[in-house]
Amino acid sequence: MLNLNDLSAGQPGLTSESGGSMAQCASVCLESQGHTRGVELSARGYIANNYILEWSPVTDQVGRTWADLREATEKGAEGIAILLLKQELGYAAIERAAIGTRIDRWLGEESDAPNFQRKARLEVSGILNGSDGEVKRRLREKIDQVNFIDSQLPAYVVVVEFSHPLAEVNEK
Secondary structure, three states: OEEHHHHHHOEOOEOHHHHHHHHHHHHHHHHHOOOOOOOEEEEEEOOOEEEEEEOOOOOHHHHHHOOOHHHHHHHHHHHHHHHHHHHHHOOEEEEEOOOOOOOOEEEEOHHHOOOOOOOEEEEEEEEOOOOHHHHHHHHHHHHHHHHOOOOOOOEEEEEEEOOOOEEEEEEO
């Protein structure tokens, strides 16, 4: 099970407020596609498993706050990716990556506190309602993007699709 509300607890490089926003965004996207709490998310690729998704109901205020579904899709996908990698690989979001690094987040282990070490990279893309072909195309684009930068650290590329809840995960 992945509970989107767990993002509100925060992580070393993710405030509780930012994590809560990601949870709200993912919830808005899922409900906009007709899903209710308890829907199954299929993960495939580097991580292959099925997860039951839980979240707080989307209130009218939350829906109006995240009415821009393009923005909500990107933030929501990032939240799901963070939860997924935390649960399956033990990585936490330790720092937001700067523009130009071609990734979204630096990942590390919370046990390294207070001297967090960058141990992996994370690049995420979200699709509100797309085909399997679109998911695969976006995954290839994002893999090319992270390959552009030479790094010894592994990179995890996650594409989240909300209409048929799916997380395609690749490790480079």
